[in-house]
Amino acid sequence: xxxxxxxxxxxxxxxxxxxxxxxxxxxxxxxxxxxxxxxxxxxxxxxxxxxxxxxxxxxxxxxxxxxxxxxxxxxxxxxxxxxxxxxxxxxxxxxxxxxxxxxxxxxxxxxxxxxxxxxxxxxxxxxxxxxxxxxxxxxxxxxxxxxxxxxxxxxxxxxxxxxxxxxxxxxxxxxxxxxxxxxxxxxxxxxxxxxxxxx
Amino acid sequence: xxxxxxxxxxxxxxxxxxxxxxxxxxxxxxxxxxxxxxxxxxxxxxxxxxxxxxxxxxxxxxxxxxxxxxxxxxxxxxxxxxxxxxxxxxxxxxxxxxxxxxxxxxxxxxxxxxxxxxxxxxxxxxxxxxxxxxxxxxxxxxxxxxxxxxxxxxxxxxxxxxxxxxxxxxxxxxxxxxxxxxxxxxxxxxxxxxxxxxx
Amino acid sequence: xxxxxxxxxxxxxxxxxxxxxxxxxxxxxxxxxxxxxxxxxxxxxxxxxxxxxxxxxxxxxxxxxxxxxxxxxxxxxxxxxxxxxxxxxxxxxxxxxxxxxxxxxxxxxxxxxxxxxxxxxxxxxxxxxxxxxxxxxxxxxxxxxxxxxxxxxxxxxxxxxxxxxxxxxxxxxxxxxxxxxxxxxxxxxxxxxxxxxxx
Amino acid sequence: xxxxxxxxxxxxxxxxxxxxxxxxxxxxxxxxxxxxxxxxxxxxxxxxxxxxxxxxxxxxxxxxxxxxxxxxxxxxxxxxxxxxxxxxxxxxxxxxxxxxxxxxxxxxxxxxxxxxxxxxxxxxxxxxxxxxxxxxxxxxxxxxxxxxxxxxxxxxxxxxxxxxxxxxxxxxxxxxxxxxxxxxxxxxxxxxxxxxxxx
Numbered sequence: 001x002x003x004x005x006x007x008x009x010x011x012x013x014x015x016x017x018x019x020x021x022x023x024x025x026x027x028x029x030x031x032x033x034x035x036x037x038x039x040x041x042x043x044x045x046x047x048x049x050x051x052x053x054x055x056x057x058x059x060x061x062x063x064x065x066x067x068x069x070x071x072x073x074x075x076x077x078x079x080x081x082x083x084x085x086x087x088x089x090x091x092x093x094x095x096x097x098x099x100x101x102x103x104x105x106x107x108x109x110x111x112x113x114x115x116x117x118x119x120x121x122x123x124x125x126x127x128x129x130x131x132x133x134x135x136x137x138x139x140x141x142x143x144x145x146x147x148x149x150x151x152x153x154x155x156x157x158x159x160x161x162x163x164x165x166x167x168x169x170x171x172x173x174x175x176x177x178x179x180x181x182x183x184x185x186x187x188x189x190x191x192x193x194x195x196x197x198x199x
Numbered sequence: 200x201x202x203x204x205x206x207x208x209x210x211x212x213x214x215x216x217x218x219x220x221x222x223x224x225x226x227x228x229x230x231x232x233x234x235x236x237x238x239x240x241x242x243x244x245x246x247x248x249x250x251x252x253x254x255x256x257x258x259x260x261x262x263x264x265x266x267x268x269x270x271x272x273x274x275x276x277x278x279x280x281x282x283x284x285x286x287x288x289x290x291x292x293x294x295x296x297x298x299x300x301x302x303x304x305x306x307x308x309x310x311x312x313x314x315x316x317x318x319x320x321x322x323x324x325x326x327x328x329x330x331x332x333x334x335x336x337x338x339x340x341x342x343x344x345x346x347x348x349x350x351x352x353x354x355x356x357x358x359x360x361x362x363x364x365x366x367x368x369x370x371x372x373x374x375x376x377x378x379x380x381x382x383x384x385x386x387x388x389x390x391x392x393x394x395x396x397x398x
Numbered sequence: 399x400x401x402x403x404x405x406x407x408x409x410x411x412x413x414x415x416x417x418x419x420x421x422x423x424x425x426x427x428x429x430x431x432x433x434x435x436x437x438x439x440x441x442x443x444x445x446x447x448x449x450x451x452x453x454x455x456x457x458x459x460x461x462x463x464x465x466x467x468x469x470x471x472x473x474x475x476x477x478x479x480x481x482x483x484x485x486x487x488x489x490x491x492x493x494x495x496x497x498x499x500x501x502x503x504x505x506x507x508x509x510x511x512x513x514x515x516x517x518x519x520x521x522x523x524x525x526x527x528x529x530x531x532x533x534x535x536x537x538x539x540x541x542x543x544x545x546x547x548x549x550x551x552x553x554x555x556x557x558x559x560x561x562x563x564x565x566x567x568x569x570x571x572x573x574x575x576x577x578x579x580x581x582x583x584x585x586x587x588x589x590x591x592x593x594x595x596x597x
Numbered sequence: 598x599x600x601x602x603x604x605x606x607x608x609x610x611x612x613x614x615x616x617x618x619x620x621x622x623x624x625x626x627x628x629x630x631x632x633x634x635x636x637x638x639x640x641x642x643x644x645x646x647x648x649x650x651x652x653x654x655x656x657x658x659x660x661x662x663x664x665x666x667x668x669x670x671x672x673x674x675x676x677x678x679x680x681x682x683x684x685x686x687x688x689x690x691x692x693x694x695x696x697x698x699x700x701x702x703x704x705x706x707x708x709x710x711x712x713x714x715x716x717x718x719x720x721x722x723x724x725x726x727x728x729x730x731x732x733x734x735x736x737x738x739x740x741x742x743x744x745x746x747x748x749x750x751x752x753x754x755x756x757x758x759x760x761x762x763x764x765x766x767x768x769x770x771x772x773x774x775x776x777x778x779x780x781x782x783x784x785x786x787x788x789x790x791x792x793x794x795x796x
Contacts, residue, residue, distance in 0.1 A: 003640055047600045048635050062600040088620070146377065174375035183344060191297060197374075247432065259425065571791035572794020573791075588776045596768040
C-alpha cells in the first residue's frame with residue numbers, strides 16, 4: 001500500500017482522530033524537513049523496542065529498568081500509596097507537585113453496567129500490599145474521578161483492602177468546589193460537600 | 200416606533216441576547232396565541248409594579264412583604280448566615296436543599312483590577328451582624344465562587360468582620376474535586392485541596 | 399403566582415431559552431431601572447394589541463395597515479416575487495439590499511417525514527398569482543434553504559405553479575461556494591455546483 | 598531522552614495537537630499491540646524514505662514515480678487545469694467525483710498583509726502552461742476558498758495568466774448557497790450571488 005494511505009489509516013486509529021485530521025498529520029509530515037520525519041521514525045521504533053510496564057505501579061514507561069523511576073526513587077514517602085485509574089491520572093497528580101508517596105495504576109474503574117472489576121489490577125494491588133506495609137505503608141489513598149464509576153470502584157476497593165488489612169488507613173480525595181467552580185452552576189452534591197467541608 | 204422594532208431592541212438588552220435572537224423572540228410572540236402575549240404583558244407589568252429588594256438579605260423578589268419569605272421564615276437556623284455574591288448563587292444553594300440558615304447577598308465580588316468593594320453591600324452586612332448575633336448567629340459562611348475574585352472577597356470580608364466581631368466563626372466553602380471532576384483534567388490547586396481534604 | 403416565577407416560566411417558553419437563562423432574564427429586569435421594566439411592559443402590551451399578519455406577503459408586522467410597508471411600497475419591482483420559508487428569511491434577503499421585488503412567506507418547508515404541505519400557505523400563494531401577473535409579475539424566485547426540505551418544497555411548488563401558470567418563469571437560488579467556504583470542508587454537492595457554475 | 602517524552606514532543610508539533618493529546622497518543626501506542634507500534638514505525642520510515650513532490654501538480658505523494666498517479670493518468674481531460682491552494686483542497690475536489698481534468702497546487706493563497714505571492718508556485722504554474730496548452734489545455738479553473746485571500750489570489754493569477762496566454766479561458770468557482778445554507782444566516786454577499794445565479 002501507498003505509505004501515505006497506510007500512515008493515514010494508522011493515524012485514524014489514534015484516540016480522537018478522524019480521517020480528515022489523520023490526513024492532515026500525513027500532510028504535515030510530508031511538508032516537514034526530512035530530519036523531523038526521520039526523528040519520528042526513530043522515536044516510534046525506539047518506543048516499539050523499549051516500551052514496558054512498571055512491575056510495581058503498572059504504568060507504562062520507556063525507561064530501561066523493570067521498575068519505573070518513580071517507583072525506584074527511594075526518597076519518596078513509603079507511608080503513602082495512591083491508587084489511580086489511569087497513567088494520565090498519575091501524571092496529573094505528579095504534575096501538581098503536591099504528592100510525594102508512591103502510586104499504583106488500577107487500569108480503569110468499575111463499569112456500572114456489569115459491576116465487575118474485569119480487567120482491573122485489584123488482585124495485583126492486594127497481593128503487593130503486604131510487602132509495602134513491611135516497608136512502612138500506612139495509608140492507601142483511593143484517587144478516582146468524582147463520578148459514579150469512580151465512587152463504586154472506591155467502595156469496592158475499600159471493602160477488599162479493609163477485609164485483608166484492617167489496620168491500613170484507607171482514604172478518598174476531598175470533595176467540594178474545584179478551581180473555577182461557580183455556585184450558580186454547581187450541582188447539589190458539590191454544594192453539599194462544599195458546605196460540609198467548610199473551614 | 201414600530202412595536203416589533205421597539206421590542207426587538209429591548210430584548211437585545213437582555214443578558215446574552217444578540218439582535219438575531221431578539222428578533223426570534225419577537226417572531227415567537229407574534230406567532231403565539233394572543234393569550235400568551237397578554238399574559239407576558241401582564242406579568243412584566245406586575246413585575247414592574249411589585250419588584251422589590253428584601254431589606255434583610257438584599258435579594259430581589261416579587262412577594263408582598265418588605266422582607267422575603269426566606270428571611271421571614273422563623274423555622275430556619277439563626278446560628279448560620281451565608282454570604283453569597285448574587286441572587287443566582289443564593290438560588291443554587293437553596294435548590295441544593297442542604298442548607299437551612301439565612302442568607303445575605305453581597306451584590307458581587309471584588310474586582311481584581313481596582314481591588315475595591317465599590318457597589319458591594321459589605322457595610323450593610325457588617326451593620327446588620329450585631330442584631331443577627333443577638334438572635335443567635337454563630338457562624339458566617341463566605342460562599343463565593345472558587346476563583347481569584349471570590350477568594351479576594353472572602354479574605355477582605357473575613358478581615359472586616361473579624362475586626363468587629365472577634366467571636367464570630369467565619370468559614371469558607373470546602374475545596375476539592377467537584378462532581379464529575381476527572382483527575383486528568385484537574386488543576387494543581389484542586390488536586391492539592393483534594394489530597395489535603397482526603398478522609 | 400409570584401410574578402418572578404410566572405415571568406420565568408413565560409421566558410422559558412421563548413425559543414432556545416432554558417430555566418437558567420429565563421431566571422437570568424428576570425434578574426436582569428429586577429435589577430434594571432424602573433423605566434426599562436415599564437417600557438418592556440408597554441411594548442409587549444402594544445405588540446399584543448397591534449400584531450397583525452400582512453394579507454399580501456403573510457409576514458407578521460406591527461404596522462397600522464392590513465398590508466405591510468414592503469407590500470404597500472409601489473416603487474418595488476412588480477416583475478419579481480420571492481417565496482421564502484419564514485419571516486426571518488425575508489428579513490435576511492431584505493437586509494442584503496440586493497433584491498427589490500415583492501415577497502411571499504410560505505410559513506415553512508415540506509416535512510420530509512410526511513411529504514405533505516400541511517400548514518404551508520401554498521394555496522394562498524397560487525390564488526394570489528393571477529392578480530400579481532396582471533400587475534406585471536414575470537418571475538417567481540423560490541428562495542428556500544439549501545437542504546433536502548427546501549429542495550423538496552421548491553420541486554413541489556414548481557410543479558403546482560407551472561401547472562397553473564405555464565408562462566411564468568420559476569427559478570431557484572444559485573448554488574456554489576458561500577462566503578467563507580473552504581474547498582477542503584465543502585461537500586461533494588457544493589463542489590459539483592461550484593464547478594458547474596464556474597464563470 | 599526517554600522515548601516517551603521524545604515522542605510526546607514530536608506529536609505536540611502535529612497540527613492542532615496540544616501536550617495533553619500528544620501524551621494520549623503515546624499512551625495509546627504503549628497500550629497497543631506490538632504489531633501496531635512496529636507497523637507505525639515502518640510506515641513513518643517508509644514515508645521518510647519515499648515522500649516526494651509531484652513535479653507536475655506539485656502535490657506530495659508517496660508513490661514511486663516522479664509524477665503522481667493523477668498527473669500520469671492519460672485518461673483525464675487535458676482541456677482542464679484546476680489550480681488549488683493546497684493538497685487538501687485537491688483531495689476534496691477529487692473525492693467529490695465531479696472533476697476529470699488535471700490539477701496544480703499553488704501552495705497557499707496571497708497573504709492580505711503583504712499582498713505578495715511569496716512562497717507560492719505561480720511561476721512554475723505559468724512556465725508549465727505552454728506545454729499544457731500544446732497538449733490541449735483550454736481552461737484554467739481557479740478554485741480557491743471563498744474568502745478575501747482566495748479572491749485576491751484569483752484576481753492576481755487571472756492577470757498574470759491573461760497577460761501571457763490571452764486565449765486561455767480562466768474561470769472561478771460559482772458562488773451561492775452551499776449545501777446546508779439557511780437564508781436567515783447567509784451573509785449579504787452570498788445572498789447576492791445566490792440571487793444573481795438563480796436559474
